[in-house]
Amino acid sequence: MSASPSTVCLSFDFDALSVWLEYGDNVSPNMLQRGEFGARVGVPRVLKLLKEHKLSATFFVPGHTADSFPEVTRTIVDAGHEVAHHTYAHIEPIGLTLDEERRDLERGLEALARFGVRPTGFRTGGQSSHTLALLEEYGFLYDSSFKGDDFHPYHPRIGDVVSRQQSLIKGRESKLWELPTQYEFDDWVHFNFNFSPYRNGTSAPSKVYEIWTTHARWMHEHEENGVLTVLMHPQVIGRAHGMDLLERFVQYCQSLNFQFRRMTDVASTLGA
Numbered sequence: 001m002s003a004s005p006s007t008v009c010l011s012f013d014f015d016a017l018s019v020w021l022e023y024g025d026n027v028s029p030n031m032l033q034r035g036e037f038g039a040r041v042g043v044p045r046v047l048k049l050l051k052e053h054k055l056s057a058t059f060f061v062p063g064h065t066a067d068s069f070p071e072v073t074r075t076i077v078d079a080g081h082e083v084a085h086h087t088y089a090h091i092e093p094i095g096l097t098l099d100e101e102r103r104d105l106e107r108g109l110e111a112l113a114r115f116g117v118r119p120t121g122f123r124t125g126g127q128s129s130h131t132l133a134l135l136e137e138y139g140f141l142y143d144s145s146f147k148g149d150d151f152h153p154y155h156p157r158i159g160d161v162v163s164r165q166q167s168l169i170k171g172r173e174s175k176l177w178e179l180p181t182q183y184e185f186d187d188w189v190h191f192n193f194n195f196s197p198y199r200n201g202t203s204a205p206s207k208v209y210e211i212w213t214t215h216a217r218w219m220h221e222h223e224e225n226g227v228l229t230v231l232m233h234p235q236v237i238g239r240a241h242g243m244d245l246l247e248r249f250v251q252y253c254q255s256l257n258f259q260f261r262r263m264t265d266v267a268s269t270l271g272a
């Protein structure tokens, strides 16, 4: 058994409508209403559970969500949870020019600033080769987009050269901390059914509970100072079986005396 306390970070990507805009001209009101569920039902349920268990969490909020659902965003801020940057409108930087990416980053910052929030963390599913350097420039403390480790924060490299013609040429280590996530801990993978493009998304919560608790127990038994980051979405985990899973997982981590910490608090105590 690990002598040091294990840490779990509960993180929620409050995408609301923005994640569905990736479907472009094919986005339908039906899709958008799934995002509406996140704001209308998911966030209040998640906040209630966190309050009942006296837990602090991290919410990655796109500027588009903050501008579209200011009253819901305000309840997150007022409850003392961390609000982190998740691009302006769930736009993946890999498709943007440097100027466009900078503008998107700033637009997201401006939206969160209207709530008095200066985020220290960032997450996106599709970084560009400029993203980490931009985050450094704007004073971010950590990123949580990658999967290069599972239980330990690390410094991701900037400027790696990877090609088939030669072996890896390593870039420099970023000053940012990476708080990595895992697809096994992403509720979207397990529970988000979709017709087209097809996603199964019909996992039993008992299956996901087994995966999550196995990771948590193994980390606790084998890894010193392990940090487990759970990636959830109010529009997904906020459904009844998701909430039941989340509460049982919280209780499991409590039984192992895990610390529940906001990601910014973990990153800020890691040192340089």
Ligand SMILES: [Zn+2]
Binding pocket: 013, 014, 015, 019, 086, 090
């Ligand atoms: Zn998202």
